[in-house]
Amino acid sequence: MGRLIVVSNRVATPTETKGSAGGLAVGVFGALKDAGGVWFGWSGDVVSETVAHAGPTIVHEGRVTFATVGLTRKDYDQYYRGFSNATLWPVFHYRNDLARYERDEYAGYRRVNAWLAHKLTRLLEPDDIIWVHDYHLIPFAEALRAEGVTNRIGFFLHIPFPAPQIIFSIPPHEELVKSLCCFDLLGFQTTTDQLAFHDYITRHARGTVSADDRVEAFGRHLRTGVYRIGVFPDEIAEQAQRYESRQHVLDLKQSLEGRKLIMSVDRLDYSKGLVERFRAFEQLLERSPEWRGNVTLVQIAPPTRSDVETYQLIRQELEGEAGRINGRYSGLDYTPIRYLNQRYDRWKLMSLFRESQIGFVTPLHDGMNLVAKEYVAAQNPDDPGVLVLSIFAGAAAELSGSLLVNPHDAIGMCEALQQALSMPLKERQRRHQVNMAALRKNDLGVWRDSFLRDLRSVPVGEGH
Structure with missing residues (x-):
């Protein structure tokens, strides 16, 4: 050969x-x-x-x-x-x-x-x-x-x-x-x-x-x-579990003070639907007052192609939306959106995924989107989070245990977040098992x- x-x-x-x-x-x-x-x-x-x-x-x-x-x-x-x-x-x-x-x-x-x-x-x-x-x-x-x-x-x-x-x-x-x-x-x-x-x-x-x-x-x-x-789902699961007691995870848990956590990780790119995602989260706070002060969205968006003007504009727009929404709903001890324009080690991200109740992955168009698959693989099978996933991600055809959304429908995404936040443990476990079976069947x-x-x-x- x-x-x-x-x-x-x-x-x-x-x-x-x-x-x-x-x-x-x-x-x-x-x-x-x-x-x-x-x-x-x-x-x-x-x-x-x-x-x-x-x-x-x-x-x-x-x-x-x-x-x-x-x-x-x-x-x-x-x-x-x-x-x-x-x-x-x-x-x-x-x-x-x-x-x-x-x-x-x-x-x-x-x-x-x-x-x-x-x-x-x-x-x-x-x-x-x-x-x-x-x-x-x-x-x-x-x-x-x-x-x-x-x-x-x-x-x-x-x-x-x-x-x-x-x-x-x-x-x-x-x-x-x-x-x-x-x-x-x-x-x-x-x-x-x-x-x-x-x-x-x-x-x-x-x-x-x-x-x-x-x-x-x-x-x-x-x-x-x-x-x-x-992806290699079992390898990701093992790494996420190994890192879950590291200081960065403990610091995050302490800072949340018991609030629910929605995690999103994307390259800073206009194809990822970041602005639409922020506006859907705003709809959640608008339409469900009981979640104000009780849920936090962490958006990690490492910079990419920073010398291309289009990417400079999307960064400015995203920072403006985060500031506007935080200005509207923040309290002295609460910031609804934590927007981090920086790069993190991959295994650190997997451990953060494991701590979150929702993975929010809503590209406008994507080839596959491995973040969606990594989020599922990183979950604790005894208490898994829920993946809210765009129908325009290639992964949507495989991850049928997800809540599928149209990223152009802010209220539809808001309703999926509401459903995920209140989903019973048994249903979360069932959906996670369905998704993990798909990941193992078609791994990397x-x-x-x-x-x-x-x-x-x-x-x-x-x-x-």
Whole structure:
């Protein structure tokens, strides 16, 4: 069996893979350790032209090789900050109103993909299989094919794939879909995403889709599939329990003084429905006076892409809403919303989840949303909290024990919070058991192994 080559925009450091990284990094590193291989991508550093065009920085960790390159300021601005995050991210999350398109940024996006592909070719062996991750690298297989690479190449999209009428707002949309067709296997988080891609192929690319999800378009043959990314629930449960007596948890419990706790953790991003969530919590305090002074919402929102103007605006709006609501309902000894714009260690978050009565996860659009799954896994099965979850999170299709809400309906979310806060223990336990069974059935290892099994089963050269 050949080596596994993982390609992602950012590469986790060897230190991060040993505990502080998120679920994706843990799952990918596990596959690399099993098969042996290379993890290739951007180091996260912006460097000079001289440094960028030197060879990749190589670090060995057992059977895994970490190979990273830096980006020049121009490449960072055009490829990452520009087309990836100012065009693709908003459009793929159905926020065309926040997207911009600049031809030079798109040219930079394709140029960097071609440059990265060229760097990787020097590290490849004939029987390697290549697993490419996410929207930053849509043209990557096409660039590798142009270099003469014939290895199996798979792609997994971690964010939603939008309906055709949405993706049409990106002028070179057909070039992007054609680039996707250069992969041998395309993986999506949900059936809805896969169907949106199939819809584009059949209605707009003059292609065909067979009953077994094989696609023929742009002179290529490829396979598509749905692979629901998961977590390792029992590992999370063990860690959450181990950390629950640490000082940060004891401090939180003391400060709550017996109040109920609603926990939310998201990157600071407009796709997460943060403002809508604050307004739903305000409705709870407005419509249920008995909860004033008796329930606290803790919103942890680490900053992200802080040099992108849209993200600066969402931070300002969120801080304004938190201040307004707190000004309206605070008392001398009570602050309804604790809004923390900072990063926390992953296992510290799991222990905080375990202490909360409600997990409030309400994205406007999301590929999967692992926070929802982590919240469930972190709960004490004897006294579990309730997950209030957006119907627009990919996880909603699996976590049927949750209270599902529409994040555009503030009163509906308020009513779900009321139901969760007063839910009897037996019902909470039943819902938790249902959700945990789903997490164990499709854990992170199942996601990883099923994708790689399907990629390895693709005959070499099938797509040509």
